[in-house]
Amino acid sequence: MDASTLLWMGALLLVWYLSVGFGITVAYHRVLTHRSANLRKPLLYALVLAGLPAGPPAEWVGNHRRHHADSDGANDPHSPVHDGFWYAHCGWYLGIRNRGLCLLYALGGPLRYLIDIALRPMSPGGHDALAKDVLEDRFLRFLSTRFGFLVGSTVQALPFVLAYLLMAWDGVIIAWVAGIVFYNAGDAVNSVGHLWGKQDFDGACEARNSRFVALVSLGEGWHSGHHAFPRSARHGLLKGQVDLSFILLRVLASIGLASDLYLPSSEAITQRRRA
Ligand SMILES: [Zn+2]
Numbered sequence: 001m002d003a004s005t006l007l008w009m010g011a012l013l014l015v016w017y018l019s020v021g022f023g024i025t026v027a028y029h030r031v032l033t034h035r036s037a038n039l040r041k042p043l044l045y046a047l048v049l050a051g052l053p054a055g056p057p058a059e060w061v062g063n064h065r066r067h068h069a070d071s072d073g074a075n076d077p078h079s080p081v082h083d084g085f086w087y088a089h090c091g092w093y094l095g096i097r098n099r100g101l102c103l104l105y106a107l108g109g110p111l112r113y114l115i116d117i118a119l120r121p122m123s124p125g126g127h128d129a130l131a132k133d134v135l136e137d138r139f140l141r142f143l144s145t146r147f148g149f150l151v152g153s154t155v156q157a158l159p160f161v162l163a164y165l166l167m168a169w170d171g172v173i174i175a176w177v178a179g180i181v182f183y184n185a186g187d188a189v190n191s192v193g194h195l196w197g198k199q200d201f202d203g204a205c206e207a208r209n210s211r212f213v214a215l216v217s218l219g220e221g222w223h224s225g226h227h228a229f230p231r232s233a234r235h236g237l238l239k240g241q242v243d244l245s246f247i248l249l250r251v252l253a254s255i256g257l258a259s260d261l262y263l264p265s266s267e268a269i270t271q272r273r274r275a
């Protein structure tokens with residue numbers, strides 16, 4: 001493989017990783033689920049489309065609100081404390097408890113697009129009551145149906161899949177590795193983020209702050225801070241906790257594409273901080 005092909009592949013990888021990542025962290029999580037900020041509609045829709053590997057928007061938001069309503073409790077859809085690492089990491093998406101099958105799914109890379117389109121729960125479904133606001137939006141409701149999710153996922157993935165296929169097997173292998181990394185980086189927030197790391201805040205269930213998870217998940221690994229202040233647009237609340245998703249929201253706000261970024265007061269942060 002020559003140097004220019006390598007460079008081209010690397011650039012594609014970065015765009016894919018960052019677009020999926022910020023789609024999930026900024027649009028799905030901080031804006032749709034927690035209403036930590038507002039985004040201009042076209043940008044919100046583009047980011048949701050980019051983040052579709054996370055799953056249908058209404059299902060994701062409903063499940064995530066359930067997670068916050070009873071974190072690490074009996075009704076948490078993905079607590080590693082109750083259900084073990086693999087179920088919380090990725091088994092819960094499909095209701096799989098067999099660790100071998102979970103591992104295969106975790107290594108599925110781009111194949112997970114197809115598995116999810118066929119098997120993930122969609123709307124109308126069990127969590128719609130917790131995501132009524134998402135379902136009120138026609139575009140988000142469409143993406144939450146099986147047909148809409150299929151169409152959206154095709155639009156999102158096709159340019160990357162074609163580009164890598166044109167590069168033959170080298171491209172397929174690199175795309176596969178990228179898929180494994182971006183799926184598992186997000187999944188690690190639910191598994192690693194409730195098992196290993198520092199509990200910087202009181203009353204934040206078993207959630208932990210992990211520098212490594214924060215790095216690969218664009219700031220979501222500051223999970224103790226997030227559970228202590230779920231509505232905060234910034235998850236890395238303490239000094240030195242770099243939060244790339246919050247940095248992006250600040251940049252978007254500075255050019256008028258985002259607004260109403262919610263932040264807790266420094267007094268509130270100090271009060272909740274563990275000694
Ligand atoms: Zn959590």
Ligand SMILES: [Zn+2]
Binds near residue numbers: 033068230
């Ligand atoms: Zn959350």
